[in-house]
Amino acid sequence: MFNRLRVSCALAAVVLTGAAAPAVAQPALPRVHMVATGGTISNRDGGRLSAEDLATSMPGLERAATLTYEQFLNVASSQITLEQWLQLARRVNELFAKDQGLAGIVVTSGTDTLEETAFFLHLTVRDPRPVVVVGSMRNPSTLGYEGAANLLEGVRVAAEPTARGKGVLVVLNDEVNSARDVTKTDALRLQTFRSPTHGVLGIVDRDRVTLFRDLLQRHTAKSEFDVTRLTALPRVEVVMVYQGATADVIKAIVDLGAKGIVMAGAGAGATSGDQNAGLDYAAEKGVFIVTATRTGAGRIAPNRGGQGGPGGPNGPATVTPAQQRRRAFSVSSEDHIPVKARILLMLALATTSNRDEIQRIFSEY
Ligand code: DGL
Secondary structure: OOEEOOHHHHHHHHHHHHOOOOOOOOOOOOEEEEEEOOOHHHOOOOOOOOHHHHHOOOOOHHHHOEEEEEEOOOOOHHHOOHHHHHHHHHHHHHHHHHOOOOOEEEEEOOOOOHHHHHHHHHHHOOOOOOEEEEOOOOOOOOOOOOHHHHHHHHHHHHOOHHHOOOOEEEEEOOEEEEOOOOEEOOOOOOOOEEOOOOOOOEEEOOOOEEEOOOOOOOOHHHOOOOOOOOOOOOOEEEEEOOOOOOHHHHHHHHHOOOOEEEEEEEOOOEOOHHHHHHHHHHHHOOOEEEEEEOOOOOOEOOOOOOOOOOOOOOOOOOOOHHHHHHHHOEEEOEOOOHHHHHHHHHHHHOOOOOHHHHHHHHHHO
């Protein structure tokens, strides 16, 4: 399960025995560990590539890092369960805790829900060393497979001292994006991973990795989320807003035992008229409602109601007791997209049921 690639040692031996000049001690290569979870990067026709296949697929690796690896899963990203997320976060924390000399960790993933896995790790890995999530858009049986190239770039970023303290990073297509900001924007194109509001964090060129900025929101080493003993995450569902959307779907989610609902609101957080009745029902049952936007970008201010809701910009002037209750269970997603707001709400609800605390969490992460 845990293997070390000897490529770099073999090369060093060749250099030492073949050289006429006196041997000069070379600085040790940074050590990077790869945790493979599957996805298109491994999805070869006739059988998936193993972690070992991936680790031996990168010409030039011997100049970048000494790589160890393990097979954690080998599935499509959308098949990873919440329990497996918790196990993965624990495994990454354990790898760092046990090996202080490890430079960084690369996690391979399918791209469909890669941004969710990356953001979950961004909140639950509690170490400043880089964790880099890597995938590919073309599978290994396809002409133009870019998995090995993305993986090598991911290893280089994981080995990069300036990547320390920047949280979990997503590397594909020569670009580094923050797990907090990145989203898959196209079903097929190679340039699919984008950070719509905040932009790319860095680039990977042949000569070096260049990172352009820091992240001011809390993450990794500064995160308060400790999943060491967490066995399950509270149920949180995402509900899309569209014209004619009904309250009964929201009521059903509440009756199924959800602890939170993220509304993928229209524009700055508007809901359909009928959905408001469902949200009043949710608040009555003590279910938290986080308002996000379905537009893909933009910040929802913490106005305790969302646009159109009580206290919101287009909300009613007088507030009834039901609306007051709704307000007491309403939180703004700030600039988190709905699927990421869901992850943050699950982790928040695992530690608190205080509305102001939950809003603080959304404002700080
Ligand atoms: N698109 C891939 C993913 O996100 C699915 C391919 C596969 O590994 O089966 O995981």
